């Protein structure tokens with residue numbers, strides 16, 4: 001397969017979903033939120049990041065529905081996103097840009113590109129061509145685990161009732177430069193709750209944003225950050241492969257979201273949640289998807305922030 005560039009992938013997103021000037025080319029439908037994170041100082045022996053000093057860190061968050069359609073219904077059986085910008089002392093930043101499936105649906109950028117092309121609405125019917133999707137699935141086995149998860153798990157009834165996964169493997173680096181391979185996830189203290197099949201058919205198209213705003217008005221919403229410690233042989237550069245269930249997990253902190261608001265004009269709107277924005281003590285692996293995200297987000301953010 002010939003490799004694709006970040007601009008080609010953003011072009012493919014635009015060709016599939018249309019261009020919505022000033023807005024994200026993916027995860028365009030979203031809601032801004034504000035809160036804080038308190039890290040567990042026990043994690044400091046794995047990572048020297050300022051995230052884990054135990055002091056509160058302000059967070060600018062954005063919750064989203066995957067895809068480039070600003071009118072996608074909240075019942076769509078697609079991924080939901082949670083993007084976090086941790087504002088550390090001295091102007092340092094840490095980003096975590098996650099979705100609610102445990103694995104991703106592409107091991108290489110080309111698969112993501114081919115999926116975006118395969119799901120493009122047919123001009124004749126206004127709907128994706130089932131034959132093209134079938135052909136995509138048959139030729140891209142790396143998509144199947146995430147696709148199966150999305151088919152067998154209904155979407156959450158609230159952003160507050162979903163877990164979110166970092167998916168990629170990252171490196172934690174300690175004070176004495178020891179590297180530990182980790183994956184992280186955020187587990188909702190409100191519990192995971194999914195729409196029933198009945199609700200999937202009857203729910204209004206836009207319930208996620210008002211539900212989160214109402215939930216934060218009743219009191220703060222919390223997630224536990226859980227870090228899984230990798231072992232030799234665990235996949236380091238393939239985000240479509242889950243790690244074995246029995247890996248050691250440590251609670252790494254608590255995220256508290258205290259307010260939510262429409263994204264228009266709010267703090268999260270202009271932020272480019274590039275997942276390679278990292279604090280000292282956390283570093284990327286050679287996962288080709290993780291590394292490809294940074295230039296793709298730059299192309300999309302460059303366009304929308306200049307009004308395109």
Ligand code: HEM
Pocket residue numbers: 009010023024025026027030062063064080081082083097098099104106108109112165166167168239271272273289292293296297300301304
């Ligand atoms: C080839 C792989 C991928 C490509 C090309 C891609 C592309 C994009 C683009 C262009 C944006 C909009 C950026 C902006 O305008 O600010 C975006 C947003 C987003 N992506 Fe990805 N993405 C990829 C993989 C992933 C993965 C693996 C995850 C989760 C682990 C993810 C989660 C998100 C989320 C949550 C957002 C919304 C961030 C926000 O709220 O601003 N993406 N993606």
